[in-house]
Amino acid sequence: MHRFGVWAPRAQKMSVKFGDGKFAMEGPNARGWWKLELKDCDCGDRYAFLLDDDETPYPDPRSLRQPEGVHGLSELYDHSVFAWHDQLWRGAPKTGAVLYELHIGTFSKEGTFDGAIQHLDYLRDLGITHVELMPVAAWAGNQGWGYDGVSIFATHEAYGGPDGLKRFVDACHARGLSVILDVVYNHFGPVGNYTNKFGPYLTDHHKTPWGNAVNLDEAGSDEVRRFFVDNALMWLRDYHIDGLRLDAVHAFIDLSAVHFLEQVSSEVERLGATLGREFYLIAESDLNDPRIVRPREAQGYGMDSQWSDDFHHALFTLLYDKEPGRAYYSDFGSVGDLHKALKHAFVYDGQYSQYRRRKHGRPAEGLAAHHFIHFDQNHDQVGNRALGERLEHLVGIDAARVAIGIVLLAPYVPMLFMGEEFAASTPFLYFADHEDEEMRKAVSEGRKREFSAFGFWDEVPNPEDVKTFEDSKLDWSEVEDGKHAEMLSWVKALIKLRRSTVSLNDGSMQRLRVSTDDVRRTLV
Amino acid sequence: MHRFGVWAPRAQKMSVKFGDGKFAMEGPNARGWWKLELKDCDCGDRYAFLLDDDETPYPDPRSLRQPEGVHGLSELYDHSVFAWHDQLWRGAPKTGAVLYELHIGTFSKEGTFDGAIQHLDYLRDLGITHVELMPVAAWAGNQGWGYDGVSIFATHEAYGGPDGLKRFVDACHARGLSVILDVVYNHFGPVGNYTNKFGPYLTDHHKTPWGNAVNLDEAGSDEVRRFFVDNALMWLRDYHIDGLRLDAVHAFIDLSAVHFLEQVSSEVERLGATLGREFYLIAESDLNDPRIVRPREAQGYGMDSQWSDDFHHALFTLLYDKEPGRAYYSDFGSVGDLHKALKHAFVYDGQYSQYRRRKHGRPAEGLAAHHFIHFDQNHDQVGNRALGERLEHLVGIDAARVAIGIVLLAPYVPMLFMGEEFAASTPFLYFADHEDEEMRKAVSEGRKREFSAFGFWDEVPNPEDVKTFEDSKLDWSEVEDGKHAEMLSWVKALIKLRRSTVSLNDGSMQRLRVSTDDVRRTLV
Incomplete structure (x- = not known):
């Protein structure tokens, strides 16, 4: 029945x-x-x-399983069947977190949840507390970053489907690792999205970089919001996921009196209180608006943390000033910017941004540093380069050691991108598998065009070529050799220091002293 | 020079x-x-x-005068020339305000600022503290409500131009009357808007009921915001206006960290502090979001008050249940709704709205009643009826007396619509003068079409016909006769009672006791 x-x-x-x-x-x-x-x-x-x-x-918009892919029949799936072993698990504390962003398809040779499980002991020994998975909701095709999900209640079959994800989460918990999942609620992927057949999930009153915006405040929006909030609750409740990273929250257009993010945070808190578990909500926000992470009681939206792109850009532009084509870097480049990112979280807290051609942001004063996540690279920064170069490929091992040192020894929540801890030589490229022939062509040519202005025309790997995906897989044989092993022991030592030093965990921006010299380009 | x-x-x-x-x-x-x-x-x-x-x-987008209309040449105008007589004026206190909304074109026989001045002694004697002018920024054509302004720094010439408005404000101040001006920052009128030749004032990323939204957060938006904020400051500084009523703030799409309304309120406060005057900022908001009127220090936008449509709809639907074609009335109709509007300001504070087909609003708990403006009719409610019927025309004099009694004796800020205090027999119709022949035709036929479904086809006065405008002018010869004189003395007595009774001015929703019976449809 x-x-x-x-x-x-x-x-x-x-x-x-x-x-x-x-x-x-x-x-x-x-x-x-x-x-x-x-x-x-x-x-x-x-x-x-x-x-x-x-x-x-x-297919059912809320299908729990799409065994033949997102265009095919939905399959009835019972969340209560899986045999969990994490009954005592409550979630790792947020404030002491050390995050590790990973992409299931390229983290292991197998490119599956089960393949990833083999490397969990390694992550635990590295000192990681939270594993952050790039999206796993079902999308059209095989390989991909995951941001083109369309059947968002189903787990990508190529990764191992729903049971595969549960085995992965269970294995993480067995090692004391929390799991954060990247979820995409600001758009649906361009192929295989049938939700518009069913209801007003999108509105043509607002445009985002992906086209029509998700309908968060017009007629029918209660059910659209329920769709996404129920999705959030499902991962936390039925998959035992410990937190969510909400993709690009600046693309939510919601003028209603209770903002969508506020609804998410309040319903997630309610679930956590019921289950006795601690959930971690992270926003990717381009707004430099402290409201995102301010508590709801203080009229905020109640996200726990947000990615700190300002810190990344300030750090990166100091280390490497030859990046072509990413206009947002033009707003950064002085030691003063890094100083400000470390002291005040937002570099842009109200002043004019040349890149945006408008004033941007407002001060984050009074917020704990735990509300901001620091990284020296992530999937976006690396993968959006023509050749998918990691930071170390561009700046060399010494500068990469300094960079990760600043990330791990500041009072913000640090996040590593898979492989950076051993200075992986493999790139992380942009790859996709858009099934639809038109779309494949458009994506491949768009990628070439994007970089052609910077002289990359011939070299840009074709995103739709499976080789581009395979080339992006980590090469675990490197870990024990030469500079890779040295980098790994450096990172491990830094994490150990961080996790055993009270003053590195107090989350106070006020007590952090930063001393910089823009002429000598030094920072202490 | x-x-x-x-x-x-x-x-x-x-x-x-x-x-x-x-x-x-x-x-x-x-x-x-x-x-x-x-x-x-x-x-x-x-x-x-x-x-x-x-x-x-x-024409100059910031033209101070358009003597030949909005399509013509701009004229250099010097704000420092006018001889003011209001040096001691500081503005009437907001919390004891009794507002009076009026439309310059139809308030006096002349339809000008100077014509209106003749009736200011009458308003003072009535007990009014604040006169609220419908928009006077220059629009294409002669007669109109004013919401189609395009040259927003210039004063409508048919009303008497910039000096006419200054004479009017000066005359108000001489009688102790504050002046609030209705300003439209959410769109430009459909005819004579040349701003798009000059810069990105609008964005096609968001649609409003008037088309492309005003660009408040994209490239170039600093200057667009300056344009509107400078306009607000001009009226207050150069015209000695005492407050602004911002039209339809729910049509502002602004995701930036400092919302446009917050910028307006903070810059207006700064000007007031500099000039030693008290300014009053009022929002027309359809959001039922307390953030609009919450102080900026408590993360609000810092508007002083907002119109309370919920109260109007709750009251009106009790008095008159035959209104055709205004779907928003379908959300109201019980005595309980009026009870809630009186006790809690918002009737919709989170529950499902049939009209909107989504949940709407959030509670306004903790806010003073002074943040909400109550009325039993306004230009929109009257003028958007096919025949421009005032409340009294629909429900009769006895019910109208009760209605204005509830408005004037509750702790909210009361607002009258010109003529209601003497039960004016003239209608307030929708009229316009769109110059452009195509637009005239479209507006006239649109109006007919709008009401044809309710059997009004033949009777709907043509908005573009100057007779429709003339018919809407108040007939001041009525004031001293029969029921008109009786209504006037009733309203005058109520205002006098309000302005001399502490408990009617304490702004506390908590201390207000409302007792209703939905079956017997009574309210005490």
Whole structure:
């Protein structure tokens, strides 16, 4: 027996396609939901929805599993079946966190959750507390960074599907590692998004870099918000995930009195209080607005932390001044910028930004440093280079050691990008697998065009070529050799120092003393 | 001598057209401004700007006077010339305010500022403290409500131009009356808006009911915000206006860390502190978001008050349940709604709105009642009826007396709509004068179409017909007769009671006791 349910407020009739049958649903109710209880179907059975007189079977927008990919039938999946071993797990404390961003497809040779499990002892020994997974929600095709997810309640099958993710989380918890998952609620991927058949998930009143914005405050938005908030709660509750990293929250257009992020943080807190677990909410924000991480009681949105791009840009532009084509670096470059990032979190806290051609940000005064995540590189900065060069490839090992030292010894929450701890020689390239032939062509040529202005035309690896993906996999054989081993022991020592020194964990920007000299370009 | 200046960041060259000459400007500077100092020109001289190789002379976006209308030449105007008599004026206190909304074109027979001055003794004797003018910024054509302004630094010539407005303000102050001006910063009128020739005042990333949204947070937005904030400051500083009513603030799309409204309130406060005057900022907000009126120190936007549409709708639907075609009334209708509006300001403070098809609002707990403006009708509610019927025309004199009683005896800030105090028999219709023939036709037919569904097809007065405007003028000969005189003395008595009773002015929602019975439809 299974109770089917789907939100389709505009449909005149809805059916479940199941086996050879087609079963009319009841509805819609006042909220726009259709329901049907079907006997003789269970876990593992496949189904789809039929809308009005359209005979095309569409996957369930809330499908928990897409075994044949995002275009295919949905599969009934029961979250209660998996045998967990983490009953005592409560989550690692946020304030002492050392994060490690990793991409399942390229972290291990296998490119799967099970492949990644083999390296968890290594992460624990390195001193990591939180593993941050790039998105794993199902997208069209095989390889990809994950930001083109379309069936966001299903786990990518190429990684090992739902049970694979659960095995990974369980294995992390067994080693004392928390798991943070990157989730994308500001758009759907360009291929395989069928949600618009079902309801007003998007609005054409607002445009984002990905096209129509997600409908967060217009007619029907309660259910759209429920869709995303329920998704957040699912990962935390049913997959035992310990926190979420919300992609590009500056692309949320929400004028309603309760902002979407506030709703997320309050419902997540409620779940944590119920389950007795500590959840960690992280925003990628380009707004330099302290409201994102201010507590809800103080009229903020209640995110725990946000990525500190200002710190990254200030640090990177000091170490490397030859980066072509990333206009946002033009706003940075002085030792004073790094000084300010370390003392005040936001470099841009109200002054004019040449890149944005407007004033940007406001001061973050009064907030603890724990609200900001520091890194000297991440998947975006590395992967958005034509050749996917890591920081060390550009600046050399000595400067890379200094960079990670500044990240690990400041009172902000540090984050490593997989492989940087052993100065991995492999690149992290932009790769995708857009199935759709038109889209593949557009993406490949767009990538070439993007970099052609900087003389890279011939060399830019084709994102849609599987070799580009394979080339981005870490080479674990490097870890024990020469400069790689030296870098690893340096990083391990720094993390150990951090995790055993009270003053490196107090989260006070006030007590941090930074002394810089812009002429001599020094920082103490 | 005059220093010309204009913001035109995309122009390759700019000239001032002056007399028979064409004078090249210098620029643009880093902010996108062009400048030119010309001798031999002074107050009263006319000019225009020429952009690039376009030989069309465009009026100055910041023109202080458009003597030949919004399409014509701009005129140099010197704010320091007018002889003021209000040196001791500091502004009437906000918390004891009794507002009176009026439309210059229809308030007096003459339809001018000078015509209105003749009725100011009457308003003083009525007990009014603040006169709220519907917009007076220059728009295309003669008659109109004023919400189609395009040359927003110039005062509508048909009303009497800049000096006319100054005479009016001076005359108000001489009688102890403050003046609030309705300003429209969320769009430009559809005819005569040349700002887009000069710079990115609008963005196509967001749509509002009027089309492209004002650019408040994208490239170039600093100067767009300056344009509007400088406009606000001009009225307060150069015209001695005492406050502003910001039209439809829910149409501002601004994701920047310092919201446009916060910038307005902080710069207005600064000006008030400098001049030693008390300014009153009022927002028309459809957001039911207490952030609008919360102090900036408590992370709000710092508006003093906002219009309380919920109260109006709750009251009106109890008194009249036959209103066709205004879907927002469907969300109201019980005595409980009125009870809630009186006790908690927002009726919708988080629950589902059938009209909006989403949840709406959040509680206004902890805010003083002075943050909310109550009325039983306003220009919008009256004028948006097919026949411009006032409340009394629909519900009769007894119910109208009760309605204004509830408005005037609750601890919120009361506002009357011109003529309601004497139960004026004249309507307040929707009228316009869109010059452009296409637009006239579109507006007239749109209006007919809007009401045709409710059986009004033939009767709807044509908005573009000057008779529609003339018919909306108050008939002052009524004031002393019969029910008109009775209503007037009733309203006068209520205002006198309010202004002499401490408990009616304490702004406390907590101490207000409301007792209602939804079955018997009573309220005490």
